[in-house]
Amino acid sequence: MTNGVTIAAISNRGTKMNTQPRSFAAVNLPDVPRLEDVSEVYAGLSVKLHDLYRKLRAVQDESAELVQAYRSRARPRFTSDFRAPDVAPNDRIAALLGDAPAVADEPMSLERQMAQLEQREADIQSAIQVVSARMTDARMEASTKICDTVMPHLNGLLTELAGKMAEVAHLAIKYRSYGDALNMANIAWSQTDPIYLNVGGANDPAGPFALWLKAAVQRGYIAAESLPKEMRR
Structure with a gap:
């Protein structure tokens, strides 16, 4: 224990914390701008x-x-600049x-460096949370601009899908009606x-099938007359 910092805590913490920002799979959307393209705030x-x-x-290294x-009480080969003096948490973040x-920076003992590293790591985690929250707000604002661009294409897909599903509904009801007729004939x-x-x-x-088509009618993607009469109630 050194100034409330255990060696085990420092070494274990490095293996548990995620050290990579969340990544997203590359997608092929040539006509859709990236979030970074429509928002300088998000890009920054x-x-x-x-x-x-x-x-x-x-810090973890x-x-x-x-x-x-x-x-070993040997002198470490530090390459970072993370040995700061006492500063209020809000100022550090x-x-x-x-x-x-x-x-x-200011020189400090090995023991104090261990305590400072623990604090530095906590500060960085707090800063990551702040930036992530700010990115969420910027993402929503940028996404609104992008949605305005892609909405016509999405609406076209939904209109086409609603039409196909209505066709399926007609065929499914026709199939069941034919089977009901066979039953009535005692076949x-x-x-x-x-x-x-x-x-x-x-x-x-x-x-779910009927509710989806009814929702499509309510939102104007398909006319109610396009649905089988059995679904218009």
Whole structure:
């Protein structure tokens, strides 16, 4: 234990914390702008977030070296600039976010460096949370602009889908009606191994298929007259 910091806590923490920002799979949307393209704020925050994760990795690397140095009492080969004097938490995090000037370094003992690294790592995690929250707001604003661009294409797809589903509904009801007629004729048509699709109407008035088509009608993607009469209730 050194100033409330255990060697085990420092070394274990480096293996548990995520040191990479969340990544998204590359998609082929040539006509859709990126969030970074429509929002300078989002682009700047994205750069800041990656920089904070870089600093977090550097802190954890230095923590691992400090643990070894503490055990051997050898002088570590530090490459980072994370040995800052006592500063209020809000000022430290503000400096990481670029909202306040950076704090000048000062020499300190190995034990104090271990305590400072623990605090530095906590500060970076707090800064990452702040930037992530700011990115969420910027993402929503930028997404609104992008949605205005892609809405016509999405509406076209929904209109086409609603039309196809209405066609399926007509065929499914026609298939069931034919089977019902065979039953009324006392024909054991079950040996044909029928497959029913409940699309709505008297047999399934609140099923997902029927509810989807009714929602499409309400939103104007398809006319009510396009649906089977059994689904218009």
